[in-house]
Structures are given as C-alpha cells and as structure tokens.
Amino acid sequence: MPRTAAPPALVSLLTRVADSDRRRTSASVILRSVLEHGPVARSTIARLTGLSPASVTDHCARLARVGLLREADAPRRSNGVGRPHVPVDLDDSRFVVGGVHVAASCTTVSLLDLRGRVVARRRSGHRGLEPSKVLARAADGLAALLDETPGRRPLALGVAAGGWVDRDSGTVVEHPLLGWRDVPVREAMSARTGLAVHVDGHARALVNAERLFGRARGSRSVLHLFVGNLVDAAFATHDEVHHGPRSQSGSIAHLPLPGGTRPCDCGRIGCLQAELGERTLGRRARDAGVTDGVDPMDVVAAADAGNPVAARLLRERARMVGRAAGLLLDVLNPERVVVTEVGVLFREDCLAALRDEVGAQRAAAVSPSSFPDAVAAVAGGAVALDVLYRDPLTLSADAAPLPT
Ligand SMILES: [Zn+2]
Structure with missing residues (x-):
C-alpha cells in the first residue's frame, strides 16, 4: 500500500502538540529534580535527567522567569538565571x-x-x-x-x-x-x-504528598492506607496515581477484614470501615471507660498518660490495620506502604504491632505518614x-x- 503523506496543516499541528508535550515534560522533570536535589548545578540536572545541557539551561530560564526557580546564592526575587555554574534552587518565597x-x-x-x-x-x-x-x-x-x-x-x-x-x-x-x-x-x-x-x-x-515531599520519594510503587472516620486507600506506580474510571479506585471501606465481627451499615459483617473507623474506636473507648469516645486523639493522650486499656485498644486497632495492609500488600506488592492512622502515627508500640501483623519480611516497607501533625x-x-x-x-x- 502506498504511503499517503499527511496534510501539511496536520503535520504542523502534530509537531506543535509534540513540542508542547516535550516542553511540559522537560519542565516537570527539571522542577522535580530541583525539588529533590536543590540547590543543584544545571550540569548535575542534565546528568540526573538525561536532558541536554542546553535544554536544561533553557528550561531553567523559563522556570526562573515565572518565579519558580532562582539561582541559589542570588538575592531573593531576582528573576535572572544566567551564570551556568551557579546552582539553582526552588524559589519558595513567592x-x-x-x-x-x-x-x-x-x-x-x-x-x-x-x-x-x-x-x-x-x-x-x-x-x-x-x-x-x-x-x-x-x-x-x-x-x-x-x-x-x-x-x-x-x-x-x-x-x-x-x-x-x-x-x-x-x-x-x-x-x-x-x-x-x-x-x-x-x-x-x-x-x-x-x-x-x-x-x-x-x-x-x-x-502524592508522600511521593513528592515524603518518605515515598524515589519509590517505584507506593500504597497509602488511610484509616480515619473513613477507610480508603490509594496506589501509585512510577509517579502515576491510579484513579480508574470516574476515580473510583481505592474504595476499600467494605472489603471484609479477616476475623471481623462488627455489623456494617451496608448490612454485612466485618467490613474494614466497621472494624477500623474512628467511630468504632470511639465506641470501644467509651465502653471501656477510657474517654467520651468523641476524639481519637483523646485515646492517644490517655495511652500516653499511662492508661493501659487505652494503649491496648490502640494496639488492637493497629493490628487490624496491619491485617488490612497485609491483604493489600498481597494484591498490589508495593515497594512502600504508608499508613495514616492515629495510633501508628504517634505511638511506637502501635507501629510495632502493625509491622508485626504485616510480617517480618515486609515490615520494613511499612511506615507511618510523613506528615503526622499536618495530614489534613x-x-x-x-x-x-x-x-x-x-x-x-x-x-x-x-x-x-x-x-x-
Ligand atoms: Zn460494609
């Protein structure tokens, strides 16, 4: 079959689209590299990213013009990026x-x-x-x-x-x-x-926060398990967070927890959210006479003050979170697992209980959120x-x- 040449207008459009994609990708790769390694010389960015030195210089100048980058020793609010050997850094002042x-x-x-x-x-x-x-x-x-x-x-x-x-x-x-x-x-x-x-x-x-600014930086795959009032999860590979059609991925609230016994609003027994949600922790704390059951941080405070029942409730919850994490690890096999849950965030014994439940081989992959005081x-x-x-x-x- 003879090859038919594409119409010139289409060729020009495709070139423009490809150019703008390339520009976007290069600018993104360079800014990420500066975030991770800055202050960093442009020659180092070229080596780290595989982009040509000329392209790195060009993109650094663009990023400086819009106020995202600056030369590391330049006075703040200077727009110029000129001298090639002076390292560049994020301009976090604007x-x-x-x-x-x-x-x-x-x-x-x-x-x-x-x-x-x-x-x-x-x-x-x-x-x-x-x-x-x-x-x-x-x-x-x-x-x-x-x-x-x-x-x-x-x-x-x-x-x-x-x-x-x-x-x-x-x-x-x-x-x-x-x-x-x-x-x-x-x-x-x-x-x-x-x-x-x-x-x-x-x-x-x-x-995304873990990938850009936290412990998952550099990991090729990361799972985040969020256990609060709601229970949900997210999974990223190679910098892409999986969304799925209409962003429905990660809704794990009604997965069954092995050994779960609590009735769930959905009519079934032992769903993750029914077992792990903060309302359940609150109810358990109230039934045990530890707190009024409203704020999970009160249970942590009671445990920190030496209340053994509060500490046991938190460890039990951390174990169940570990069982849930184990299930997801079996399915997704991520390089890193980040858990956001109050006991695991603030108490070593809870993190130890969670890791114990996950098993010695995989325990090192599990860490608490990098933002314990600022999750929200x-x-x-x-x-x-x-x-x-x-x-x-x-x-x-x-x-x-x-x-x-
Ligand atoms: Zn349910």
Whole structure:
C-alpha cells in the first residue's frame, strides 16, 4: 500500500502538540529534580535527567522567569538565571498553593509552599452545615490566610475529601458520613476564589504528598492506607496515581477484614470501615471507660498518660490495620506502604504491632505518614502541588503576573 503523506496543516499541528508535550515534560522533570536535589548545578540536572545541557539551561530560564526557580546564592526575587555554574534552587518565597480538606466533622484550610510545607492553616467545625455553606466558609478562611501572609501569591487551590471524589469532574460524588452527593466542588470553589481549582480523594492526595515531599520519594510503587472516620486507600506506580474510571479506585471501606465481627451499615459483617473507623474506636473507648469516645486523639493522650486499656485498644486497632495492609500488600506488592492512622502515627508500640501483623519480611516497607501533625493541612494543597509539578509552566503562567 502506498504511503499517503499527511496534510501539511496536520503535520504542523502534530509537531506543535509534540513540542508542547516535550516542553511540559522537560519542565516537570527539571522542577522535580530541583525539588529533590536543590540547590543543584544545571550540569548535575542534565546528568540526573538525561536532558541536554542546553535544554536544561533553557528550561531553567523559563522556570526562573515565572518565579519558580532562582539561582541559589542570588538575592531573593531576582528573576535572572544566567551564570551556568551557579546552582539553582526552588524559589519558595513567592508562591503558595491553597488547600482545603473536608473531613467528616471539620474543614481544614491551609497554604503550602512549593516544598509542601505548611505556611498557614486553620480548622473549623462544620457539623450540620449544607455543602455550599461549608465551601463558602472554606473560601473565606483561605482569603483570611492569604491576608495574613502578605507577599505570597496563590498559584492554585487543591481540595481533598474522603469518600468517592471524581477528579475529572471536580465533584464529591458521594461522602457517606457528610451525606454529600454530587457536590460540584471545583465549580463552587473556582467561583468563590477565582483560582484554578483541583479536586481529588484524600488518600490519593496524600500518596502524592508522600511521593513528592515524603518518605515515598524515589519509590517505584507506593500504597497509602488511610484509616480515619473513613477507610480508603490509594496506589501509585512510577509517579502515576491510579484513579480508574470516574476515580473510583481505592474504595476499600467494605472489603471484609479477616476475623471481623462488627455489623456494617451496608448490612454485612466485618467490613474494614466497621472494624477500623474512628467511630468504632470511639465506641470501644467509651465502653471501656477510657474517654467520651468523641476524639481519637483523646485515646492517644490517655495511652500516653499511662492508661493501659487505652494503649491496648490502640494496639488492637493497629493490628487490624496491619491485617488490612497485609491483604493489600498481597494484591498490589508495593515497594512502600504508608499508613495514616492515629495510633501508628504517634505511638511506637502501635507501629510495632502493625509491622508485626504485616510480617517480618515486609515490615520494613511499612511506615507511618510523613506528615503526622499536618495530614489534613497537607492533603488539600498536595492536590494542587501534584498538578504544578506535572505542568509547572502552564499553572504558573495562568497565575497573576509577577510583581516587579
Ligand atoms: Zn460494609
């Protein structure tokens, strides 16, 4: 069959598309390399990334022009990147991303810098509020944080929540504890803040935070198991978090826990969420006379103060979390497993119990969250930072122009 030449217009379009893809990928790879190794010489970036020195120089200049990079010893707020042997580093003085994390009973708003560090945060209760009121308050809270942090400009806003969150449509499809259904979060928050808004599930948001700023950096595959009011999981391989159709992956709430006995709202017995959820821990703590059963951190505080019953309840829960982690390890075989659960985060005996349950061979792969004091504050912002590190030039170009 004779080859037919593509029409010139199509060739030109394809070249442009390929060029823009290449630019996006190179800028992303370079910014990630600076995040991980900075301050770092451009020659080292070229060696680490396999890009040509000329391409690295060109992209570093672009990234400096939009305010994401600077020369390491240059005065802050200098836009120039000229001298080839001077190392470059992230310019973490100009930009922040906003974060909103919607939990079952409270909302956390935060500002994170380019290194994923919490610059400012605040938390407020939202029990009984309509979704639109919760989001309106979050937007007001963000505006207040930005007022308190002059000189930092927001690049984007990330919103994270538990339950079923569809990243593509920016919607909380279903959050059983909040009673939210098909809430168009991206639309609402864009309208209220004027920012580019990205929305994702909190387990996926935190797997991205671990990959970019935490213990999973450099791991080829990572599983994040989130055990709070809700129980869910997220899995990433080679820097890609698996979403699946309509972002339904990771909903493990109703997987059966081996040996589970508690009835679940879904009508079955022994679902992970029924066994592990914070409501169950609260009920057990109340029944044992340890706390009033409202805040799981009270159980940790009681255990830390020497209450043996509180410590036992937390260790038992950590063991069950270990059993759940073992199930997922069997299926996914990740290089690293990160667990977010209060006992495991704050008590060595709970981490030991979890690792014991997972088994000696795989125990070293399991670690607690890298953000024990800031899980909620990091989750929202991580959704936006993931987008930034994938496509730094587009996101920063869409932000307001740099002050001169
Ligand atoms: Zn169930």
